[in-house]
Amino acid sequence: RDADATEINTPKIVATGTEGGTELFPITYFGEEAFMNQSPQLFKQLIAGSNLERVFEIGPIFRAEEHNTPRHLNEATSIDFxxxxxxxxxAMDVCESIVTAAYEAVEENCQDQLxxxxxxDSFEAPExxxxxxxxxxxxxxxxxxGELDAQLVWGDDLPTEGEKALGDDVGGHYFITDWPSEIKPFYIMDNDDDAELSTGFDMMHPRMELVSGGQREHREEQLIEGFEQQGLDPEAFEYYTEMFKYGMPPHAGWGLGAERLLMTMLDLSNIREAVLFPRDRQRLSP
Known part of the structure; x- marks a missing residue:
């Protein structure tokens, strides 16, 4: 409410993946190939370009990642802005306020459950x-x-051990900003002052990443270049790129993993403890 955002609901069956790649669950849709959506990213951008301007969604996302860890799910709930x-x-300001408000609401309304x-006694909202x-x-x-066997260099993604070491060093929630452009998705805008830097950010709990976000590329020519640089066919995303031909306002946003938020908030050892019927590589029933 404070962010003046309107709730939306976007399709979970789509013709193309949000970020391409192999992390897609294919399905047969009336004889045609379709996919379970990885993210509402492209749809929420289109709606933000309408007169609604600020939107949010809480809904399922599907990732065909072959992880088998205590913090990964193949069907998860994403809180998007x-x-x-x-x-x-x-966008980071809004993200920080939402996470803090979630903690405060639990602290105020869920004492019996805590x-x-x-x-x-130990539960408290982050500083x-x-x-x-x-x-x-x-x-x-x-x-x-000195916790890693090899030193990280520019362009490396942060390994789990690195995230843990940095989380221990910081000691609370924090953001990582100014990521290299080459390791962020095509729709993340580059920094105006340095094209090697993106406007992408991650919001971290000391234990793990909770949020990925950034300012979006709103200029059609640069957006198409981003598709091509990542080996994606712009024509397959015409439903998305067409609106940019007519002008899109600058816009930014993020996606927050609800189960990860709950897992870190309650200090759970496994993300499956935060889900009624978890879906992972081994579990399809019940």
């Missing part, structure tokens, strides 16, 4: 503002911990 005339800094879990570290500073701090 997208805002027109927002930059990545304002008592049952034995964490009522704000969350620190904002650049990607470069993040890898420098990880390397300084």
């Amino acid at each position: 997208e805002g027109a005339f927002c930059d990545h800094h304002e 008592e049952a879990l034995g964490i009522a 704000t503002p969350f620190p904002r570290l650049s990607y470069e500073e993040a890898i420098e701090r990880i390397n300084a911990t």
